[in-house]
Amino acid sequence: MAQFTKKAIIDAFIELIGERPFDKITVKDIVTRCGVNRNTFYYYFEDIYALVDELFQIETQNILGDTSGFDTWQDAFLKAVDFVRQNRLGIYHLYKSISRERVENYLDEVTYNNILNFIKKEARDIAADEFDIELMARFYTHALVGMVLEWLSGGMKGDMNAAVERLGVLLDGNIRLTLSNSEKTVQIK
Amino acid sequence: MAQFTKKAIIDAFIELIGERPFDKITVKDIVTRCGVNRNTFYYYFEDIYALVDELFQIETQNILGDTSGFDTWQDAFLKAVDFVRQNRLGIYHLYKSISRERVENYLDEVTYNNILNFIKKEARDIAADEFDIELMARFYTHALVGMVLEWLSGGMKGDMNAAVERLGVLLDGNIRLTLSNSEKTVQIK
């Protein structure tokens, strides 16, 4: 039940993706690298893309994942940035190698749900109705994802903290949200 | 064939040995830590002491292990010292927890064979006969093991490189070897 072999396969892939572009990596390379039978690869993954998908999920989970334990969104986000910067992960290489859209979709999906949950939990008593909350979550999601992607595509150069600061909205914890023709300002602790 | 589970068990043990003394660690603790069935532990190890033995072998192999790829003994030894200092390993804790003799025997055994091979390979043309070579290996072994153990028992404090320098014999690559009543000086490149 404890699938250490699966993890070994993923780790081998991460290793390889750090060494050469994705299209130069074969299933055989991966199983050779970690000393596992090729059939075992197919036991866990339909094909190499299934592995990529799963890795994306794992890494995005790590990057923009669990926001619990953080007091503010900024903390969670900056921690995520740190994680990406330290780069145990091949996600940057994956991003370059495969497709921006793929990354974008995953980041979007993961981030949106996390943000949504966060807002629901933390901002329930701010009198925003369900629709407002979802819109708010969308707003934050696109802000965060867009920023991370830009940063990634630029080779992770520059001071991300400074960028966050420039964006302001994240750092001061205020979001100005315009709905049709009414305007609300919501404080997210 | 790919025993990732076994490695996971060993890693869990290393983790735990870094957290509390050996006699406060149970088999159950180990398998719980890495999420493995208790029977699986007994599948790989007769008991917790068998695990300790194997870990010793692994770690000493890492510490004083492969000397190939080094030009001189000094390089190999100082690299070993670095390895211990970085301490990914619980060997220091193990050493404190269990028994000095156990460590000593393992270090002795591993080191002696490595040194012997090294000398046989590198110093074959120095006109020393088989007996001389073995004696030389013994000398180096005790010097190295004694030093490492002392260093370990002192909590790995102080500058090991300086200690090696003080010992001299290792750093200048010369060993003065006295056999019965004849005296030889042998240069080990």
Place this chain on the structure above:
DNA sequence: CTAAAAGTGTTCGAAAATCAGACAAATCAC
């Protein structure tokens, strides 16, 4: 000190995971 709780080491058989070897089809390298 004693009773309850936890841990040990071993058994059994079931279930899951890994393997080796083969195959046609697709793709790559030159």
Place this chain on the structure above:
DNA sequence: GTGATTTGTCTGATTTTCGAACACTTTTAG
């Protein structure tokens, strides 16, 4: 273009992992 490599899939054998049970010893708590 063709020869070599990779892919995805299939079989069935083998190994590994599991769950549950058991008598036994050790540890913990009152």
